[in-house]
Amino acid sequence: MTVSETVMSRRTIFKFKPDPVPNDVIEKVLGFGIFAPNHKLTEPWRFTVVGEETKLTLAERYREIQIEKAAEHVSAENKVKIGEAGFQKMMSKPTIIAVSCLQEGDEQQRREDYAAACCAMMNVQLVAWEMGVGMQWSTGKITMEPNTYRLLGIDSEREYIIGFFYTGYPAEIGNSPRKPLSDVLRRVP
């Protein structure tokens, strides 16, 4: 695939085949992330690949989050079902990768470092796609909780979790159209 073909065909993947993505594939893909542009070569990205034991703990927390989100009028029995569906949803992600960004320097450096880490994330998504691996970038509640930082060994004073990549071989590929470029393009003389 050319770069433009990869950009145009990549879609966020929500449903994965159960097959695990081998570690060497994960590392190969992340290895393209670190070639993203970054001002003053701060290389602010950090990747945390979540193992099975930690995924289980995240899935248990996700069960609780889904129950907490359920409306008050939902019966206790249905809340249990909603929680179980949440647990299974998290467990169905073959690999979870947390991507974080160093929090160093002044506000301008932090903005630049955040932008650079997002560029790295896009590199990763594109190369993964080229290799047949799909991802969902998630910024859901679980990615932001103090408990998640503790669980992943990420010091929130030093790093900010930009999001999780739910990663695996795609079971379904959706479609997400865009508005025409002319809607968002402005020219000034």
Ligand SMILES: Cc1cc2nc3c(=O)[nH]c(=O)nc-3n(C[C@H](O)[C@H](O)[C@H](O)COP(=O)(O)O)c2cc1C
């Ligand atoms: C910063 C960022 C945060 C995102 N967070 C979520 C999320 O929490 N949940 C989700 O379902 N998708 C999330 N996405 C994925 C977007 O929903 C997805 O990219 C968008 O629908 C466009 O679809 P596409 O990637 O298939 O083109 C996020 C994407 C970005 C860039």
